Amino acid sequence: MHPIETLLDSWPKLLDGTLMTLKLTLMGALIAGLLSPGFALIRSHASPLAQAPLRLYISFMRGTPILAQLFLIFYGSGQFRPVLQEWGLWNFFRDPFNCALLAFALNSTAYQTEILRGGIQGVAHGEIEAARAIGMNRLKILRRVVFPHAYRIAWPALGNEVILLMKASALASVVTVFDLMAQTRRVFSRSFDFSVYLWAALIYLCLTAAFVLVWRLAERRLGRHILARQQPRPGAPTPRETQA
Template identity: 40%
Template sequence: MDFDLIREAVPVLLKGLRVTAQLTLFSMLIGFSLGLLLAVMRVSTNRFVSGFAKYYSNVFRGTPLLVQIFLFYYGLGQFSFVKENAVLWWVVSDGARCAVMALALNTAAYTSEILRGGLMSVPHGLVEAAQACGMSRVLRSRRIEFPLAIHQALPAYGNEVVLLVKGTSLASTITVLEVTGYAKRLMSQTYAVLEVFAIAGALYLVTNLILVALVRALENRFMRHHRR
């Protein structure tokens, strides 16, 4: 292996890691918020509301993420109403913003299923007890249902965040220079496939190990309160 090349490649790929972190953070924030809303819709007694959330989940979970990214970046810009709308055009005119929206909508579908499972795992007796105490629907959700649901869903959601980090590598297909994007550029300049992509893989691995450790720390904190 060329260690001089590795020393030159690491700072470049670290610049890409910052972009990867930004893509992950914004996608996760938007995706979790939307996923929580969809999870609440899924458990709704209204057929139209629950049906919409169900079909949304099926569409985004049943189609490849790469196809969704291409549709956002190459497809939406062809519609005249998108070009004429300043906000929509601002989103689709930039590869990074298109990647964030595609990743967020995709992870929202998986997050909704994870949180739905958590909401359905809440013991019905606790809900009835809260109702008997006179708790409102909002207060009951904030103090009982959502905390317990997130506790149950946290391990599965940790896996989804890891998948989201790896999914950001597809942003390189629409000209976004994150870790994989910079790795492709370095490979075309140096032809050092092994060294460059070994470093890129190591950066993804370290990032995901840190995320897994954070999720486990949250799990342990929840379990400590539960034991008490």
């Protein structure tokens, strides 16, 4: 079968798989984005004893393959079915999509926490002291000074993390979640046309390219004030004139 004919015949299934991939990626990244700021603050300011459980969790998530984490959640939860039923959680863990989403969210939270911790530690201490000097309380300092600057510093690395999460979402197919890769394998098993994998790779490439474009536009928007500071005011002397 011609590759174009394969694409036309398999397009509905590939589209369904693409939507599932986007759903897994965006929901996992969003959940991680909501949890990581609080964890990053703990990693930056809490005592070593208070950090110990969080550091253990981050080390485990970053030090083990995401496939192993997916298997532990999906297959391991079955070993605790009576307990989960008693707690009313079995309906959640019996769904492959929920298990995959939980694995990706937990994994991305660990990485985003460390990325954001680096951003928080990169905020100039003088800016925090200046905020305190004008009477800002701790919550307002976090909201108006620390986190805005930390996210500007960490933004490129956070984008890379979301891209890695999108590509890792292909592993969800091993627990019967019909994402893009699962639908591709399904089409191949019926047609034995290897070109379907090429189309799947191109779809992943297009998704990644579109995400990078949107992320860079957001990065430029976040850094507009920095560019504005770097531009000289009308009538101000240039660096060459100053040196002269």
